Amino acid sequence: MMTPTELADVLVEMPMPSAVSIGFTTESYFDAIRGVVDIFASKKNLETIYITSQMPSNSIIDVLTLLEIDMKRIHFIDCVSQVMGGAVARPDNVYFVESPTMLENIMLKVEYLMRKNKGKDSVVILDAINSLAIHNNTKILSEFFHILINSLRAKNAYTIIFSMEDFSSEELKGMMSLICENVISMSGKGEG
Amino acid sequence: MRIIAVLTMVTKPIVRRAGEERNRCVTGVEGLDNILNGGIPRGNTVLFTGSCGTGKTSISLEYLVHGAIDGENCLFISVTEASVKLLENIIPYEFFDDSLIKKGKLVFVDMPVIYNKLGLVTVEFTLEDVDTLVKAIGSIVKELDIKRLVIDSITSVCYRLKTEEKIREFILKLGKTLSELGCTTILVSEISPTAERYSLYGVEEAIADGIVLMGNLERRGDLLRTLQVVKMRGTQHSRAKYVLDLTPCGVLLVPLLKGGSVSSGGG
Numbered sequence: 001m002m003t004p005t006e007l008a009d010v011l012v013e014m015p016m017p018s019a020v021s022i023g024f025t026t027e028s029y030f031d032a033i034r035g036v037v038d039i040f041a042s043k044k045n046l047e048t049i050y051i052t053s054q055m056p057s058n059s060i061i062d063v064l065t066l067l068e069i070d071m072k073r074i075h076f077i078d079c080v081s082q083v084m085g086g087a088v089a090r091p092d093n094v095y096f097v098e099s100p101t102m103l104e105n106i107m108l109k110v111e112y113l114m115r116k117n118k119g120k121d122s123v124v125i126l127d128a129i130n131s132l133a134i135h136n137n138t139k140i141l142s143e144f145f146h147i148l149i150n151s152l153r154a155k156n157a158y159t160i161i162f163s164m165e166d167f168s169s170e171e172l173k174g175m176m177s178l179i180c181e182n183v184i185s186m187s188g189k190g191e192g
Numbered sequence: 193m194r195i196i197a198v199l200t201m202v203t204k205p206i207v208r209r210a211g212e213e214r215n216r217c218v219t220g221v222e223g224l225d226n227i228l229n230g231g232i233p234r235g236n237t238v239l240f241t242g243s244c245g246t247g248k249t250s251i252s253l254e255y256l257v258h259g260a261i262d263g264e265n266c267l268f269i270s271v272t273e274a275s276v277k278l279l280e281n282i283i284p285y286e287f288f289d290d291s292l293i294k295k296g297k298l299v300f301v302d303m304p305v306i307y308n309k310l311g312l313v314t315v316e317f318t319l320e321d322v323d324t325l326v327k328a329i330g331s332i333v334k335e336l337d338i339k340r341l342v343i344d345s346i347t348s349v350c351y352r353l354k355t356e357e358k359i360r361e362f363i364l365k366l367g368k369t370l371s372e373l374g375c376t377t378i379l380v381s382e383i384s385p386t387a388e389r390y391s392l393y394g395v396e397e398a399i400a401d402g403i404v405l406m407g408n409l410e411r412r413g414d415l416l417r418t419l420q421v422v423k424m425r426g427t428q429h430s431r432a433k434y435v436l437d438l439t440p441c442g443v444l445l446v447p448l449l450k451g452g453s454v455s456s457g458g459g
């Protein structure tokens with residue numbers, strides 16, 4: 001089992017730009033968030049773009065609040081709230097995509113936020129690939145990742161893709177090892 | 193010997209070395225400039241065509257604002273909407289600065305005002321009227337040293353021309369006049385979502401130097417705004433479809449993903 005600090009240490013060593021997949025089990029979810037969003041992002045002084053495709057952004061915000069993580073430099077792209085018919089509140093730092101099938105709109109929101117960050121060092125986190133895989137076939141998903149990661153690479157940003165090991169398939173694991181320079185497993189199982 | 197010398201003298205300014213690029217008008221819409229390998233070849237007349245609400249006016253305004261910021265004189269001739277209303281559309285742009293208008297870098301003119309000044313009051317214009325109109329636009333462009341022009345929309349002008357012959361005459365003459373003045377022009381064209389061609393009369397698209405098609409695409413119940421460069425004389429370009437978003441940072445473009453089952457909607 002990797003601790004949040006250990007995870008952050010591994011990430012800090014990675015050159016900018018890099019694409020990393022982080023696999024973890026459900027019980028390590030908070031550790032992964034702490035390691036990436038808190039320790040790694042503050043150490044590297046990064047603007048954070050957090051894409052939620054699994055849980056609505058307000059749940060993630062609750063988690064971050066619980067972990068006492070500073071949210072000043074975090075922007076959310078929320079792909080689930082609108083499908084669920086929720087999201088009455090529209091906080092300033094949350095951008096909504098109508099559904100997790102609108103992958104182009106996710107890219108467009110990332111592009112928009114990267115522009116607003118005006119070249120400041122950034123990290124884009126996708127939480128998580130498994131839920132995107134429920135709504136999209138593998139072909140379109142890998143096309144999406146190729147374009148997204150390459151455009152972020154060109155902008156010198158980090159891409160971090162969360163992957164729930166309990167729900168991952170061999171196909172997804174294969175895709176991650178193909179498009180990411182680094183595949184980390186927090187549980188030490190299989191993916192490392 | 194002497195004849196050859198004369199010939200080389202005459203042909204020299206026209207001859208371009210192989211691979212040499214035409215001067216570009218950088219639109220400032222980053223995604224579009226990438227698609228066009230650096231921008232619209234200077235002097236081109238380009239049709240921006242699409243059904244209603246696809247972003248034609250927004251992208252044309254952005255093109256002018258970027259030009260004005262770069263120090264070029266830019267003119268928007270509004271045919272359908274009063275230009276006062278249009279201004280409301282550009283104010284949200286983060287890069288817009290109203291001193292551009294005060295300094296005269298960005299000029300708005302309403303077409304009905306031009307019609308009135310020229311005494312063009314009939315519903316249907318004659319061939320002479322067409323000539324008068326082209327000359328009038330040409331002289332405004334020349335006088336103000338306009339380098340970027342938008343006419344929104346050309347379709348509304350064409351309603352007054354009616355026949356194919358007059359539309360052809362109008363666009364050909366206009367294109368030639370503006371090109372000679374070094375002005376790069378966007379003609380906004382309106383089509384119905386189900387139209388099988390790029391312009392209402394079919395003439396505009398054949399004459400224009402470029403066609404940028406804007407539309408909506410339905411995919412598995414989601415509606416996406418799209419942009420596609422169908423033709424552009426004087427440059428290589430991508431012909432792929434892109435997905436478009438209108439934001440306070442301007443128009444953003446990303447490639448349309450092809451992996452899924454795509455059924456094409458209208459426009």
Ligand SMILES: Nc1ncnc2c1ncn2[C@@H]1O[C@H](COP(=O)(O)OP(=O)(O)OP(=O)(O)O)[C@@H](O)[C@H]1O
Pocket residue numbers: 242243244245246247248249250251281284285382438439440
């Ligand atoms: N900066 C902006 N941010 C968000 N939405 C915008 C912005 N500018 C325009 N829109 C939206 O985009 C829509 C289409 O814009 P636009 O008027 O440019 O399209 P158009 O193709 O010229 O339409 P028409 O055929 O009606 O002239 C508008 O209805 C407006 O709601």
Ligand SMILES: [Mg+2]
Pocket residue numbers: 248249250344
């Ligand atoms: Mg319009």
